[in-house]
Amino acid sequence: MNRDEPGEIEHETRVVQAGRRAEWTQGIVNPPVWRASTILYDSVADLRAAGKRNDRHQLFYGRRGTPTQWSLADALTELEPGAEGTLLFPSGVAAIASVLLAVLSPGDELLLPDSSYDPTRSLGGGLLARMGITTRFYDPMIGAGIAEMIGERTRAIFMESPGSLTFEVQDVPAIVAAARARGIVTLLDNTWATPLLFPAIARGVDYTILACTKYIVGHSDVMLGSVTAGPGRYEALRAATYQLGQCVSPDDAWLGSRGLRTMALRLKAQGAAALQIAQWLKAQPDVARVLHPALPDCPGHDVFVRDFAGGSGLFSFMLEGGDEAARAALIDGLAHFGIGYSWGGFESLALPVDPQHHRSATRWQAQGPLVRLQIGLEAADDLIADLDAGLARFRAAR
Numbered sequence: 001m002n003r004d005e006p007g008e009i010e011h012e013t014r015v016v017q018a019g020r021r022a023e024w025t026q027g028i029v030n031p032p033v034w035r036a037s038t039i040l041y042d043s044v045a046d047l048r049a050a051g052k053r054n055d056r057h058q059l060f061y062g063r064r065g066t067p068t069q070w071s072l073a074d075a076l077t078e079l080e081p082g083a084e085g086t087l088l089f090p091s092g093v094a095a096i097a098s099v100l101l102a103v104l105s106p107g108d109e110l111l112l113p114d115s116s117y118d119p120t121r122s123l124g125g126g127l128l129a130r131m132g133i134t135t136r137f138y139d140p141m142i143g144a145g146i147a148e149m150i151g152e153r154t155r156a157i158f159m160e161s162p163g164s165l166t167f168e169v170q171d172v173p174a175i176v177a178a179a180r181a182r183g184i185v186t187l188l189d190n191t192w193a194t195p196l197l198f199p200a201i202a203r204g205v206d207y208t209i210l211a212c213t214k215y216i217v218g219h220s221d222v223m224l225g226s227v228t229a230g231p232g233r234y235e236a237l238r239a240a241t242y243q244l245g246q247c248v249s250p251d252d253a254w255l256g257s258r259g260l261r262t263m264a265l266r267l268k269a270q271g272a273a274a275l276q277i278a279q280w281l282k283a284q285p286d287v288a289r290v291l292h293p294a295l296p297d298c299p300g301h302d303v304f305v306r307d308f309a310g311g312s313g314l315f316s317f318m319l320e321g322g323d324e325a326a327r328a329a330l331i332d333g334l335a336h337f338g339i340g341y342s343w344g345g346f347e348s349l350a351l352p353v354d355p356q357h358h359r360s361a362t363r364w365q366a367q368g369p370l371v372r373l374q375i376g377l378e379a380a381d382d383l384i385a386d387l388d389a390g391l392a393r394f395r396a397a398r
């Protein structure tokens with residue numbers, strides 16, 4: 001099947017078909033695992049010619065990938081209308097670090113939302129600071145007001161929408177417009193929505209980042225990241241990625257492609273169950289607030305309604321009073337939720353989260369401790385019954 005002319009098709013169709021070039025599949029449904037380090041050439045002349053070519057679909061050396069990695073990268077590009085190309089990374093954090101190193105130089109300033117994923121914050125204060133790149137944090141709800149934060153040295157604006165742990169939905173189009181007016185590069189961590197719920201490149205973002213570990217892989221068993229570049233942005237990313245020696249194993253890429261085929265279905269089911277559970281939690285007296293972008297309690301809810309095609313399966317809720325021990329009583333006894341990091345898999349997870357430790361530009365105000373839920377593919381009614389019993393334990397321990 002040739003996907004050179006994708007045409008106007010629905011997401012569900014695209015995730016099934018994307019990246020499955022006939023010359024790679026040879027009639028097999030899934031592009032197979034091509035393993036390689038060395039690629040052999042017929043002659044010195046052929047070897048030299050290969051070195052001069054920079055075609056992303058030509059075998060050259062294992063680090064530059066084989067059809068297994070190209071297939072997944074192409075599929076992710078096809079999911080972002082208007083995108084120029086995608087590079088894969090061994091984790092979401094590697095994707096974030098690599099694209100920031102592709103964009104920033106010593107003396108530059110990076111603007112990061114205060115709601116950022118913690119390892120992204122650490123990168124700003126760590127490696128980037130050592131490289132002479134400064135990071136300034138901004139209120140994720142700043143919207144068009146970002147224009148006032150842009151200074152002489154501002155080179156890039158990073159966004160994460162909704163924010164990790166607290167789910168503030170950012171006004172990406174307003175921030176992109178302000179950045180464009182000043183020639184500043186924009187980057188978005190789009191892990192929560194994926195291109196199916198928020199097509200970042202079409203909305204004007206220069207680089208969109210996915211922790212493919214989450215919804216692309218979908219089965220909690222592979223680490224993988226990607227960056228998809230908008231028009232005119234691919235070459236800088238490719239050069240930095242090659243110089244940094246970033247590559248992923250064909251097995252991991254293959255599992256990523258395999259996960260992708262069911263992603264639309266999983267997102268729909270997990271999104272619907274998450275919303276049902278969020279609405280149920282909102283009606284519980286022990287719950288002070290539910291931070292789910294589809295609910296009015298969530299900062300940026302109006303922007304979510306305007307910009308997103310739907311919600312995914314991750315959100316937080318704030319308990320009404322209580323302390324860490326009462327929160328632990330709720331979480332520890334859950335039968336259907338694992339306790340652990342990450343999300344986007346088929347199984348539900350509950351995590352105690354404390355955003356007050358990860359803020360500098362804004363203050364986190366809370367009536368009680370926060371619990372983040374990743375909703376999997378279990379029956380929503382079972383999860384609700386489990387949470388109901390958990391809230392009873394919380395009441396008893398409070």
Ligand SMILES: *Cc1c(COP(=O)(O)O)cnc(C)c1O
Nearest residue numbers: 091092093117189191211213224
């Ligand atoms: C998990 C996550 C990452 C990092 O991905 P890894 O594959 O775990 O390195 C980045 N951003 C967000 C929003 C995440 O949730």
